[in-house]
Amino acid sequence: MMIRYGAAAAIFLLGTGFGSPASAQTAAAVPTFNKDVAPIFYANCTSCHRPGEIAPMSLLTFKDARPWARSIATKVNDGTMPPWHADPAYSSFVNERRLTGAQKSIIDRWVKGGAPEGNPADLPAAPHYPNGWNIGEPDAVLSMQEDYPIPATGTIDYQYLVVPANFAEDRWIQAWELRPGNPKVLHHVIVYTMAPPATAAPAAAARSAGPRPTPVFSFDSDTRIPAGQTGGPPLPPEQRKAAGPNDRLRPGPLGPSVGGYVPGNSVRRFPEGAAMLLPAGYSFIFQMHYTTMGEATTDRTRFGLKFASAPPRVVLRTASLINGALHIPPGAASHRVDASMTINSDVMLYSMVPHTHVRGIRWLYDALYPDGRRETILSVPNYDFDWQHEYVFREPKRLPAGTKIFASAWYDNSPANKSNPDPGKDVWWGDQTFEEMMFTSLTFTVVTAPVPQR
Ligand code: HEC
Structure with missing residues (x-):
């Protein structure tokens, strides 16, 4: 697991007395936690930074946040927090986590000004997580x-x-x-x-009977997953491991x-x-x-x-675009794997989840429309295995029948990739993180599909 639950970093700030309030800034110019910073944290950070959540510390209260002030300024300024990896030049997303320049500046000035608490009366109500x-x-x-x-x-x-x-x-x-x-x-x-079980659900069985419609997608890449892996055929009996308790x-x-x-x-x-x-x-x-x-x-x-x-x-449905035949040679620093498909019906594309394991470093998706226009719909220039985001388009992409989607993923199998478990290995498709995937999950609707009436 790559997520680090470091707590040691919290300690060094206590008692260092950096940025004393007597510094050049006048008190009035320094943003306070209660008035300026808490609303930013509530809207952008506390979904993860609160007790019981995935982040290593809570940012719900001044007491929680104060020891982390310097680290907060660093992570906010260098863009690692809040975590988000899509290039904003292409598409925008309902769930994107990005601070505005003004918000970053408030946090920066708050930290440089000694990270003051401010007037308790200014503190807005904390978000409620039932x-x-x-x-x-x-x-x-x-x-x-x-x-x-x-x-x-x-x-x-x-x-x-x-x-x-x-x-x-x-x-x-x-x-x-x-x-x-x-x-x-x-x-x-x-x-x-x-x-x-079929016997218990005659209605469900009846629903799926009838002529099979044309599949929504035709895949150009090899969508076969190797035997024994999730979604692939089972291994031959002699290769199967006995199931443990x-x-x-x-x-x-x-x-x-x-x-x-x-x-x-x-x-x-x-x-x-x-x-x-x-x-x-x-x-x-x-x-x-x-x-x-x-x-x-x-x-x-x-x-x-x-x-x-x-x-x-x-009705939202999910599909996946994969290249099951990937092979990454040992030591390759920027190995590209492609997958593509043609869309056979008019589709609205709601979201995409790019997924590789620890050797994945970058993703790019283009749509080639039937009129010949080509558009980058999602670019993840610094893909990070620790953060597998679902990119939910602010405007769902209308993809007319005949549109092609091209996906490319790049892998770093060299020793320069600090997450690489073994740069000396040939890498193939596999479930485990020391193996690889080239997998994208898509959420879509077929535009002409009537909602089933039952
Ligand atoms: C989607 C969940 C999520 C959101 C939203 C989020 N964080 Fe984090 N944050 C994490 C996790 C998990 C870690 C620990 C792993 C890491 O450092 O990547 C972390 C680490 C940090 C650290 C480093 C702590 C250390 O060890 O020094 C800081 C500082 C931080 N976050 C501040 C923020 C701030 C400020 C915001 C909002 C502007 C924010 N985070 C939003 C999940 C999140």
Whole structure:
């Protein structure tokens, strides 16, 4: 796990008395925590920087934030906080985390001016996170059925935990949030839907009968995932490892995914009038990727859902664009892997999640429209494996039938990549972080698709 939970850095600021209030600045010119800084932190930082969240310290109160003042100025000025990696020259995003120049300047002047607290009367109300949920009080909280044991050391294969939902009626997912039981060992979760056993769901079976429509996407790149990896064919029996007592194998075919958790991306709110369908009787399968942390522990991750009260205008679906045939030679410092597809229906593209492992350094996506226009729709010039963002377009991209999407990912398999576990290795597709992926998850709607009436 790459996220660092450093606490030592907090100490050095205590008692250093830097930037004493008697310095050249007049008191009036120095921004205060209560009046100027707290509103910035509440809006941009405390979703992660509060007790129980992924960041190493809370920024909710003056007392919490004050010891970190110098580090805050550094991280804000160099752009590492708040974390966001899309190049703002291409597209803008509803969930982008960026401070304005004015906000950065307030923080900088606050720190240089001695990081004063200010007048308590100026402090706005702190944001409310009901029972810790960022999405507000969920309509349903679905939980793993066990405290899954994670050993102190070793590599853990992906585990598949069934999380019953079993609603009697279709539900429209308006927002969701994944809350890890133990964020220190949870590398990612992908939430898949799972159809009920066929006998129990004649209605669901009837719905999927009938002529198969043209697929929405045709892929040019090799979308086959190697045997034994998630989504690929099973390994031949002689190569399969015997399941251990803690192995939770895939109980059956995975339905479409509805989303996932990675550090920094645990919440999704769909735009007004758009929702994802959880059909009646369906449950979820959590694909869990755990990493060990030197100490045995357990995890029980929860999934909070908010439902739309009425069927939405548009139904959101997910798809993935991959190149399963990637091969990165040893030592290659900037190895490019491409994937592309043609869109066969008019589509609105809502979001993209670029995903590689620790050798990935950059992503670029172009759309080539049927009229010949080519547009970069997402550029991630400094891709960082620690931050797997979902880039949700502010204006969903209208992609007419015939549009092609080109994706390129670059990998650094050289010793210069500090995250590289072994620059001497040939790297192929694989689930583990010492292997690689070239994977993009897309959220879209088919423009002409009528909302199913049931
Ligand atoms: C999406 C979650 C998230 C948001 C939003 C976020 N942070 Fe962080 N922050 C983290 C995590 C996780 C770490 C520890 C890992 C790291 O340093 O990359 C961190 C580390 C830091 C550190 C370094 C702490 C140290 O060890 O010295 C500072 C300072 C910081 N954040 C300030 C901020 C400020 C200020 C904001 C808002 C303007 C902010 N962060 C927004 C998640 C977040």
